Amino acid sequence: MASVGVAATLAEPQRAAPVRAVGAARRLAAARPPAASRLDGVEMAPPDPILGVSEAFKRDTSADKLNLGVGAYRTEELQPYVLKVVRKAEERMLAANENKEYLPIEGLASFRKATVELLLGADSPTIKEGRVACLQSLSGTGSLRIGAAFIAKFMPGAVAFISRPTWGNHKNIFADTGVEWREYSYFDPETIGLDFEGMIADLEAAPEGSVVVLHGCAHNPTGVDPTKEQWAKIADVIIAKNLVPFFDVAYQGFATGSLEEDAFAPRYFAERSIEFAVAQSYSKNLGLYAERVGAISWVLNDAGAADRVLSQMKRIARAVYSNPPVHGARIVSEVVGNEEMFEEWKGEMDMMAGRIKAVRQELYDALVKLEPNKDWSFVTKQIGMFSFTGMSPAQCDNMTNKHHIYMTRDGRLSLAGLSSSKCQYLAEAMIDSIDNH
């Protein structure tokens, strides 16, 4: 496969230093390295914007500093949170003396079962009929990546439509695998809501067979999700235009607090016999960020196709990492496979989502109190971890430079990193930035 579509994070290749012709065989003295490196043409890669935010935050010495950059859940004390149920699972795993043998390429069987059931429901006929091809992979990113590589190979020429805006890495993943990407309208800055007509129009205009990346719930970065009625209409267009949905499910549980409720869109599409791909991640909802646990699945109309698709995804994965990491998958399997632990997980999920809802409300209350004439309703209407404030880059810079509040320059705040005690401070900073810059 020719190397196509360089990811935005890689610099343009430079002409490498010329390889000098070697005449007669010469023995290089052991201690002397060659004069010029043949990698001299390698340029410094641009820093990852979100990583840059975290690093700048670390360097900041202000007592008021607040990191609202990364979408990682924090407690009220602004500490990372390892779910109790995860710790329990790890203790069990250690006590059980599990071995560390290679998983099969498709991953841990009990994990795959649990993951597909979590998405579609344990009673799903789709699952019972063997029509889901599920491959454990490296969290959301890795799963999207395998899915994109599959699309590049088996749906050549297909265009991937991503929402405007969307998670920054979506376009990189498609570009990197050689899949052309385009945007569909999504966010309306006027209403700070969904530009539904624009979205539908763009999907209707998409070439037949296009892939459409849809956020399963809690859209990143906007926090704006379609209603159930809107999902139905989206499904109509997808069916009519023979489009292929690719769900990115990174926040199941973080939208409403209910794992089941948050799976509405993929379940609905499966019920309507729409074939689709889905990348799932356990980074946020099980707090397993570091363990890279997720899955890429294809929900299909035919069990035979599911088998074949899985075999081809395995082939792709084999050349990237051979087989997926076992630790995180076992944790998921323990938690989801044990009724008591599953209930406990649901409770912790509800708690995390609840804390974010609570700070949303407090932030809203603080903003309204400070500036009652502005419409701050977007704060409580938006769903999930993030608040898409509509702040300009200049305003965001003010947030950081003056108020030591770190966020991404698209105006996104991660409320998962906000504590109740900081809501007032944040509100004041936002108003200052919006009013004065």
Added chain:
Amino acid sequence: MAQGPAGTPSTARPRQTGRKPVASGAHSAIDSARSPQVIIAPADAILGVTEAFKACTNPNKLNLGVGAYRTEEGRPLVLGVVREAERRVLADPRQDKEYIGTGGTPDFCRLSTTLAFGEGSRPLQEGRCATIQGLSGTGSLRVGGKFLAHFYPVKLVLIPSPSWANHKNIFERCGLATQTYRYYKPETRGLDYEGLIADLKDAPEGAVVILHACAHNPTGVDPTPEQWQGVLEVVQQRRLLPFFDSAYQGFASGDLDRDGAAIRLFADAGLELLLAQSYAKNMGLYGERVGALSVISSDAAVSKRVDSQLKATAFGMYLNPPKHGALLVTAILSDPELYAQWKVELKGMADRILSMRQQLFDALQEVGAPGDWSHILKQIGMFSYTGLTKAQVENMTNKWSVFMTMDGRISMAGLSGTKCKYLAEAIKDSVENC
């Protein structure tokens, strides 16, 4: 049975439009003629051996296709030192599940490069080594291949014949061309040194050359120290770019330094090179997927830039690597007591393999198997290229229930002392009658 969209969710749903109900056996749109037919991918040869073994009911069956260490009792092994490290990690209140950096932790990287290149290694001291944590050996090779495909002008990778089958896959998926160089000599069941040197001399200048650091997979045939010197010279002459695959450091001879000798020879000679390290076998961390990719440049400033691009490459593929395995490696390598314990357990594994080689050799002599079997002793590491033909291998499997790959490779790890005689009989029978 599969019907049209069944059931009714609790919320009102609009009428279905357009879509036909799903009947069983319905044609998948993804799988349609609009795009290349999704055919079933070819079965993995090595996995097939294990599956056939599982299905076999003969109580004497022997699985010599396994690519993971087994105890004398034929069971997987988790090293005691790994268990201890896990206990410590779990008990540590400071441990969380936050994303680790794309390149892994600095400690992990530093410990890995010290392990591979040695404490006093000049490239390390001079800041010329860029290292990232990788997804075991495969992931490290893949990121390295992708990096080269993007930044290195010569898009050709030379792979020994034979080699681990995934080498070719990985580099071709990166968009690089591959070519083989002679390596294994069937007549001697040893190294085709002249062929190797000739092929490297003939290769385009600057080509990437895959070198197994020790315990060549699948043959078990390694160059001698003198032969490594010869390889170094031709690599220097042709300005080839070495890419070492180190999956068995410590596991081959039982000695970490000895098994790292080839890597260190090249690094100390001032060459630019790449290294993919795996902790799958030597720490028994197979499923945790932990390894490292290093790139040594001739210049520290270049090395910094290379480092940023390795991270950018990995970031685009999976954001950041899994933490658990890396924590265990770091704990073991950074604690003198654990490190010492690891070396003992590692030597224990290597010694058992060496003992199997000796016992098999002795058994072959005892049963009077025809031919020279000294290669069993000369070859090193988990695998041995027996020299058995396809027909002989079939006999091994069909008549004796000895499961192995068709290329004649056996895994010493799957052997136990009590089975050596049986295996020797099977080999004798196959060689004499097939």
